[in-house]
Amino acid sequence: MSHTDTSDALYICDIPAERPWSRVLKCGQTLRIIDSEGQQAVDALLYCAEDPSERYSSQDTLRVQGSAYIELGTRLISNKGRAMARITADTCGRHDTSAGCCSCESNAVRFGEATKFQHACRENFILELSKHGLTKRDIVSNLNFFMNVPIDPSGNFTVVDGISAPGNYVDVTADMDVLFVISNCPQVNNPCNGFNPTPIRVVIRDAPGL
Amino acid sequence: MSQTQQQIEANRRRYEELRAAGQELTPKGLPEPTALDGPPISPNAVIHQEQVPAGWYATMRLRRGEALRIVDDSGHSSVSLIGWRDEDTSERINCADTVKVQWSAAITKGRIILSDMGRVFLSLIEDTSGAHDLLVGGSTPASTLAAFGTTTRNTQENFLAAASKLGLDVRDISPCVTFFAPVSLDEAGRFRWQEGRKRPGDFVDLRAEMNLIIAVSNCPHPLDPARPAVSGPVTLIKHRAAMAAEDDPCRTASPEAARAFAFTDRLFA
Numbered sequence: 001m002s003h004t005d006t007s008d009a010l011y012i013c014d015i016p017a018e019r020p021w022s023r024v025l026k027c028g029q030t031l032r033i034i035d036s037e038g039q040q041a042v043d044a045l046l047y048c049a050e051d052p053s054e055r056y057s058s059q060d061t062l063r064v065q066g067s068a069y070i071e072l073g074t075r076l077i078s079n080k081g082r083a084m085a086r087i088t089a090d091t092c093g094r095h096d097t098s099a100g101c102c103s104c105e106s107n108a109v110r111f112g113e114a115t116k117f118q119h120a121c122r123e124n125f126i127l128e129l130s131k132h133g134l135t136k137r138d139i140v141s142n143l144n145f146f147m148n149v150p151i152d153p154s155g156n157f158t159v160v161d162g163i164s165a166p167g168n169y170v171d172v173t174a175d176m177d178v179l180f181v182i183s184n185c186p187q188v189n190n191p192c193n194g195f196n197p198t199p200i201r202v203v204i205r206d207a208p209g210l
Numbered sequence: 211m212s213q214t215q216q217q218i219e220a221n222r223r224r225y226e227e228l229r230a231a232g233q234e235l236t237p238k239g240l241p242e243p244t245a246l247d248g249p250p251i252s253p254n255a256v257i258h259q260e261q262v263p264a265g266w267y268a269t270m271r272l273r274r275g276e277a278l279r280i281v282d283d284s285g286h287s288s289v290s291l292i293g294w295r296d297e298d299t300s301e302r303i304n305c306a307d308t309v310k311v312q313w314s315a316a317i318t319k320g321r322i323i324l325s326d327m328g329r330v331f332l333s334l335i336e337d338t339s340g341a342h343d344l345l346v347g348g349s350t351p352a353s354t355l356a357a358f359g360t361t362t363r364n365t366q367e368n369f370l371a372a373a374s375k376l377g378l379d380v381r382d383i384s385p386c387v388t389f390f391a392p393v394s395l396d397e398a399g400r401f402r403w404q405e406g407r408k409r410p411g412d413f414v415d416l417r418a419e420m421n422l423i424i425a426v427s428n429c430p431h432p433l434d435p436a437r438p439a440v441s442g443p444v445t446l447i448k449h450r451a452a453m454a455a456e457d458d459p460c461r462t463a464s465p466e467a468a469r470a471f472a473f474t475d476r477l478f479a
Contacts, residue, residue, distance in 0.1 A: 017212075058306075059347025059385045063432050068345060068399040079366075079380065081352035098315070098345055100306025105328030109311050109470045111224065139326075141306045141385050151345075151395050155316025156233050157309045188213055190225050195218040 004167075011204040017197040018186035020124035022131065023204070024049050025174040030088060030208050033145055033182070034169040034201040039162035039194035041147040041185040043101045043121045045129075045139065046076060046084050049177035052134060054078045058097040058141035068151055070095035070143060076172070079140075084178050088208040089171035092164040096149040099159060101125060101142050102187045111189040124183035132179060144185075145170050147192045161191045173208050228465070232313030236464040240320040244336040246411050251279060251449045258448040264441040265363035267427040269372050270448060271296060272418035274478065277335065277451035280389060280426065284442030285410035288391040288431040290348035290365045292384055293331065293424035299378060301327045305344040305385040311466045317342050320459045322419075322467055323387060329420060329474040330467075333460040335451065336415035341392035341407040346433060348386050353432040365427040372425035389414050391431040403433045417451050417460075419474050 006012055010029070014036070015021045025031055033042055048054035060077040062068060072090040075083045087095075100106075101121035108116040125139050146164040151157050172180070186197050213221075257276065262268050264287065272278060280289050295301040304326035309315045311324055319337035322330045348365025355361045369383050392407035430441045454461050454471060461471045 053380045057347075057385075059345070060350065062401070063346050063350075063353060066401055068395055068401065079383070081350055081366075098306060099310050100304065103307075103326070103328070105326070105473075106304075106307045106311060106324075109307075109324070109328045109466050109473065110228070113469070135300075136326075137300050137381050151315050151399070153394055153396065155314045155394070157313055157315045158229060158233070159310070188217070189221055191222070195221045196213040 006203055008205055009203045010206060012201065014199055014201050015182065015184045016199050018119055018184060020128035020181070020183050021202065022128045022179060022181040025178050025180050025204065027174050027176050028207065030171050030173045030205045031180055032169050032171050032203040032205070034167065034203065035092070035146045035164045036166065036201050037198040038164055038166040038168065040164070040198050040200055041162065041187070041192040042145040042200055043183040043185050044143040044145060045125065045181045047134070047179040048078065048084065049179050052132065052138065052179065054080045054082070055138065055140060056084060056143065061097060068098065070097050083175045085172050085174045087170060088173040089169070092146055092168040092170060094148050094163055095170065096144040096147045097141065098151065099144055099147065099149045101183060102185065107189060115189055118188065119186040121183040121185050125181065128181050159190045159192050162194065171208060229313065232464060232466070240318060240463060241459050243319055243340050244338045246338050246409065248336060248338060251447060255449045256447060257450065259445065261443045261445050262426070262428045263443050264428055267368035267372050267425060268446060269376060269423065269425045270446070271423050272448065273421050274418055275451060275453045277415050277417040277449055278424070279413055279415050279447040279449065281411065281413040281445040281447070282390045282408065283410065283445055285408050285412065286436065287428055287441040287444050288388050288434060289444055290386040290388040290427045290429065291424055292369060292386045293422050294378070294382065295325060296421040296423050299382060299423070301325050302382065302384050303331050303387065305387060309344055311470070312464065315344055317344065320463050322460055322470060324470060328470060329477070330470045331419060331422065332416040333419055333454065334414060335417045335460065336413065339390055339407070339412040339414065341390065341404065343388040343391035343393040343431065346393055346401060348388060348427060349429045349432045357432065357437065363429060365429045368427035368429065369425055376423055388431055393433055401433055403435055415451070417454070419454065419471070420477060
């Protein structure tokens with residue numbers, strides 16, 4: 001199967017620039033996230049479908065892994081210490097989970113009050129989570145696929161130009177039934193989206209793809 | 211909406227200017243670390259003092275302008291902290307915004323801890339240590355089992371108990387800051403524990419910039435190689451501090467900090 005062959009796909013969706021998306025992944029299913037045009041950050045949160053008080057935890061994930069970036073083989077750990085999913089393919093090689101999502105409020109602090117009324121990932125998360133009975137209170141530090149945030153030994157922490165090329169993808173295989181929530185990042189004030197947000201594609205398969 | 215080339219270039223220029231200020235100018239202007247025998251707290255400024263034994267936790271309300279001194283009495287403890295705004299607990303500490311807004315995962319004297327609403331939660335007005343962790347978080351049942359072969363008291367369960375006593379629950383528990391936890395990264399991005407960065411008597415003074423509730427957990431950091439855990443008690447001293455003046459070093463550290471303080475001040479205008 002080539003990475004562009006979708007004959008075995010259960011589900012395909014193009015998520016427009018700046019928009020949210022969510023769906024339940026069954027245990028064993030694989031979500032492929034494709035950076036269709038390149039340099040597009042994809043913010044993501046995972047919740048246990050059966051009990052959403054169990055959710056993705058960035059700090060548990062990094063502690064278990066012992067290193068700071070999300071990459072092939074990373075197990076995504078919940079706040080109860082269980083593996084929710086694994087990264088089973090990755091043609092990009094660099095993903096973040098320490099920088100959180102953009103919000104109107106943090107944009108105003110970072111880039112000036114004039115940026116407060118720009119669409120942001122947290123707005124997307126709030127709207128998408130509301131479909132599942134969840135609220136802002138349920139938003140924790142998220143995954144940022146295709147977002148390049150090197151942390152140097154002195155602690156310098158910088159969102160730099162994304163390294164994902166058009167068509168790069170990452171596969172996430174579920175180890176339990178998970179509610180997978182995405183915000184296709186609308187940020188225009190830093191390089192995470194090349195300053196110009198673009199669409200992404202998601203594909204769900206019944207088993208890990210190649 | 212699709213961005214014009216002109217907008218893209220203007221936004222990139224602003225980003226580069228902010229980055230240069232945030233990673234070059236601002237760190238040079240930060241105050242020196244506090245000396246171990248640094249400013250004593252005047253006895254009549256002390257509101258409350260207690261010791262938290264190793265493995266245990268405490269909760270505390272701080273009004274705006276009050277401060278908490280946390281002292282690592284033995285030099286072998288780490289203290290994890292989460293917290294909420296008193297009047298609306300949906301607003302809470304946000305580690306990701308704290309590192310992103312300040313362009314650094316290393317918080318030291320002169321830095322701030324932000325809430326998720328673009329406001330200043332706590333300011334580090336004194337800090338002898340400068341070695342604190344915002345990335346790895348606290349210990350859990352699984353981390354103590356892996357480290358010690360048996361599940362010991364841990365930060366995850368302490369936070370659950372603390373939150374419950376405040377009428378909150380697991381949904382209110384965010385990623386935490388851990389003080390006196392010298393975690394750094396090597397070039398490959400692997401976490402390293404920096405031996406020799408912990409001293410008996412290390413302390414931080416955290417000034418509340420809004421009315422808040424905090425939970426602290428005195429459990430060994432999961433990367434602390436001490437086996438078995440040798441952590442001791444920590445002392446908490448709640449005291450009255452001076453409010454952040456116009457020239458307060460935390461407020462003036464960067465344009466981002468100045469904006470966060472201005473947004474916080476509006477809550478009390």
